[in-house]
Amino acid sequence: MPELPEVETIQRYLSLHLVKEKIDTLKINWAGSVIVTEPANISLLHNQRVQAICRRGKYLLCELDDFDLVIHLRMTGQIHFNPAKPPKDHVHWVLKLSDDKYVYYRDVRKFGRLYLTLKGQGLAISGAKKIGPEPWEIDLKYWQDKLKSKRSIKGLILDQQVIAGIGNIYADEALYLAKIHPETQSNNISEEKATELLKAIRTVLDNGIRYGGTSFRDYIGGDGKKGDMQAHLQVYQKAGQSCPNCGEVITRIKVGGRSSHFCPSCQHI
Template identity: 40%
Template structure:
């Protein structure tokens, strides 16, 4: 699933090319991916609107439109939003095509069809698809170590599960949670409330570092993810523990292990992470 760095990368790669463009036509090939409003209204309301700017909230991509409308895209597992020339053939699993007045098309492609598109008024964004329930952005300057300590305090759930809870911290997913916990030297199975202040500060720094690295490397492409221009990221070449079960720890050489926490695979070093 695309996480914060991947959605941020899509936003940054699309923004220079679609900001200021007008949506000339909308073609829906699979209505099931339109969560709101109904497909006919979705097409009618989008046609002719200018894209003023792009934003991101957690794992949601936001396209701000004329008339105080906002198009929210939640990529889920395999969603892609890619800008291609209008003449390019449709690839399989292309469900929505936004033709821009400049001659290019913005295409919603999703193999598993779990992703969803929402067109709402700007004032309704916080009430859409749980956006208003999202926790703080981990790269926001206001999200400091004391803010993280307040989130962890009193919570007995394993650290990994707390970091994945979008109501507590927005944007972290399986990949970057594993990488942050390894960088901080913390066992993902530990109760969140068991961290001391030094460990909280270490985790806070590690979270920011792995997310910033992911953005700098244009995201992690393991399966389906590509950026807004259709290019893969390179952060998969820099992962320390995620997806490396049985390989030697890059720090101590101990074989890396995998357990399931809250139904999610979790990768860690049993020696370095305590």
Template identity: 45%
Template sequence: MPELPEVETIKRTLRPHVLGKTIAGVEVYHPGVIAVPDAVTFKEQLTGKVVTDLERRGKYLLFFLGDEYCLIGHLRMTGRLMLAADCENIPPHTHVIFFFAGGGGLQWVDSRRFGRLYFGKKEEIVALAGLDKLGPEPLDPTFDVEALAAICAGRKRSIKQVLLDQHLLAGIGNIYADEMLFLAGIHPARPAADLSGEELTRLYHAMQDVLKQGITNGGTSFRDYVDGYGRQGKNQHHLQVYGRAGLPCRRCGRILTKLKLGGRTAVFCPACQP
């Protein structure tokens, strides 16, 4: 699933090409990917709208359409949102095309069809998509060590589970949680409430470094993820632990181990993350 760095990369690649564009028409090939409203209303009400801003919140993309309306996209597991010069070459698994006045547009592509699109008045659609329940952004300038400590305080769940809880922190998924815990030298099964002040400081700085590196490298691509231009990311070449269970730790040579925490797999180094 695209995580914060991937969705941020998509936003940054799309933004200069969509701001100020008028949506001249919409083609829906698979109505099931539209959460709200129905496909007919979706097409009719989006036509003629102008994209005035594009932002990211957690793992969601938000296209602001004037002062009143918003189009929200969540890519889930295999979703892609790509620029198209003419929209005549339609990739397999394309479910929605947004045509721009003057040519070009955006293609919503999703092989597993788990991704969802939401359109409506801003206040209503933000709540319907669940954005009002998201935790703080870990890269927000106001998010600091004290904010992370407050999230962890009193929580007996593992730190890995806390990092993945979108109601507590927005945008972090399995890949970057494993990577930041490795960089901080913290075992993923440690209860969040048991982390010391020094460990929380290490984790905070590891969180900043890992997420920013992911963005700098254009995201992590294993199979499905591409940016708005259709390009794969490069961060997969820099991963220390994720996807490497059974292989030697790049730092100490110890064999990396995996375990299940809350139904999710965590990969870690028993020596570097005691």
């Protein structure tokens, strides 16, 4: 599932290639994938210019002259920008640009959504407004305050309203780096450990962006290529393998219904 680094990778690519392009048409193949608030008729997107492309949490915001276009990839959403061959199946919408370039949205599981709204309203209508601060914007006071919770630390850092953009991959990697057991109750984490965890979260996300995201199954960057971060993961989906730090066998347990990978020797409650 695309998390912050994967969406950031797509955002950076599309920023280079889509900004200042003009839209010709939006063709919708499956109506369930698009939620339209405005414009009343999607033909009004014709000649709208792309002004900027930004990311907020796991959401992509494409600002047009008069409208916002927000993409949430959810489980298996993929953006194919001007591929040599168009994807054959599961394409739910296609954006045609005035210079004959194309953006294809492909989504096998069909959970992803495209939101169309008036300019300035995209993040509010898509639900992105409810999400917490970006990991690099968090100060220690906010962080320590959130960690006063009795929830497991794994559940807490997956909560988009606490911190934006983290999913299962980067949560497991950050907890490993900070040497914190995923079942640790958040309010039992010391101030020093809390600081370490925030730093670890930023480090694993930075690495994810640096390597163009993690590709296990569906994720591809805007250029159609897979990311490389899977080669740099320490514990995620490595149950049964040796911990790179101590050699202990990496274990998988369920925490709050989510698979969690950790080293029982390095990570403590």
